[in-house]
Amino acid sequence: MSISHAPPDTSETDMSVVSGTSSPAVPELEALVPSSARRTRVPRWLRRTTGPLVLLGLWQLLGATGLLASDVLASPGRIARVGGGLLADGSLTSAMGTSLQRVVFGLLFGTLIGTGLALVSGLFRIGEDLVDAPVQMLRTVPFVGLIPLFIIWFGIGEAPKVAIITLGVTFPLYLNVHAGIRGVDAQLIEAGESLGLSRWGLVRHVVLPGALPGALTGLRYSLGIAWLALVFAEQINADSGIGFLMVQARDFLRTDVIVVCLIVYAFLGLLADFIVRSLERLLLQWRPTFTGR
Numbered sequence: 001m002s003i004s005h006a007p008p009d010t011s012e013t014d015m016s017v018v019s020g021t022s023s024p025a026v027p028e029l030e031a032l033v034p035s036s037a038r039r040t041r042v043p044r045w046l047r048r049t050t051g052p053l054v055l056l057g058l059w060q061l062l063g064a065t066g067l068l069a070s071d072v073l074a075s076p077g078r079i080a081r082v083g084g085g086l087l088a089d090g091s092l093t094s095a096m097g098t099s100l101q102r103v104v105f106g107l108l109f110g111t112l113i114g115t116g117l118a119l120v121s122g123l124f125r126i127g128e129d130l131v132d133a134p135v136q137m138l139r140t141v142p143f144v145g146l147i148p149l150f151i152i153w154f155g156i157g158e159a160p161k162v163a164i165i166t167l168g169v170t171f172p173l174y175l176n177v178h179a180g181i182r183g184v185d186a187q188l189i190e191a192g193e194s195l196g197l198s199r200w201g202l203v204r205h206v207v208l209p210g211a212l213p214g215a216l217t218g219l220r221y222s223l224g225i226a227w228l229a230l231v232f233a234e235q236i237n238a239d240s241g242i243g244f245l246m247v248q249a250r251d252f253l254r255t256d257v258i259v260v261c262l263i264v265y266a267f268l269g270l271l272a273d274f275i276v277r278s279l280e281r282l283l284l285q286w287r288p289t290f291t292g293r
Contacts, residue, residue: 074256082256083263091245096264098241099234102158103226103268106165110222113166114173115215121174122181122211123203132178139171144232151237161233168229172221180214181207216280223272227265 056076062068063075070078086092117135120127143164150160184207192206234243242261249257 071253071255074259079256079259079263082254083260086245086257086260092260092264095240095242095245095261096268099230099243100268102161102233102241103165103230106162106229107169107222107226109162109166110169110226111173111219114170114218114222115177117170118174118177118181122178123207135171135174139175143167143229147232147236156237160236161230161238164233165226165229168225169222172225173215173218176214176218176221177211180211180218183214184210213280213284216276216283220273220276223276224269227269227272231265 059068059073060076063070063073063078068075074082083092117131121131121135122128146167147160147164150163154160154163188206188210189202192202197205230241231243234241235247238244238247242264246258246261249255249261
């Protein structure tokens with residue numbers, strides 16, 4: 001038995017071609033867009049500022065209604081007025097200048113000491129044997145507990161304050177720079193040696209660039225600890241600076257002035273961190289990293 005297949009009927013198609021009429025238009029296809037993509041995306045800066053603004057509004061509302069007493073915590077409006085007054089009479093500007101000077105000197109000395117010790121300990125085995133153990137012992141001692149000794153050794157002037165900041169800055173830099181040096185890939189060292197680099201050439205072109213990310217991370221940690229150390233340093237025998245304003249405000253129960261000083265501390269810390277992060281982007285352009293999705 002054979003099954004015959006009838007040829008397709010092409011008469012209509014042939015007639016349309018002969019008569020010059022066009023075939024029916026193919027409907028256009030619409031791209032399917034996920035519902036999440038069709039939603040209006042809120043700008044990221046607006047999302048990041050919504051939470052703080054809501055907290056400020058709630059804080060102001062509690063202060064205006066009297067639910068939050070001013071002697072417990074002043075309202076944001078009062079804090080803004082007090083801050084403007086301190087800026088107008090120059091007391092806040094002078095205190096900021098004094099505190100910045102202390103942090104700069106402490107950060108400079110701590111960076112030199114911490115980085116120098118890390119280079120000696122990280123580049124040389126004998127240096128590690130001589131330096132690392134004493135540094136690890138000293139870093140476990142709270143630097144705040146050394147304030148009485150610093151006062152006895154250096155007096156009550158600027159020296160003990162700078163010494164406290166220096167001590168707080170030294171150890172994070174030492175740990176991160178040392179870890180960065182010892183974390184350099186050994187294959188890069190072998191490649192440099194095969195290219196004929198001298199010992200100093202290896203240090204300059206391989207080891208130090210490889211340790212730079214760790215050093216910058218240590219610098220960011222050190223900046224945070226520097227401001228923390230400054231708070232402790234300026235609470236003791238200070239006659240100027242932001243901490244001195246806070247001590248005076250504490251004696252007179254001025255929570256508005258205390259909050260203004262805390263805001264200044266936070267602003268200066270964020271500014272210093274922004275500078276270091278900008279420095280990271282500038283110096284580490286050769287190292288692509290994950291930036292989030």
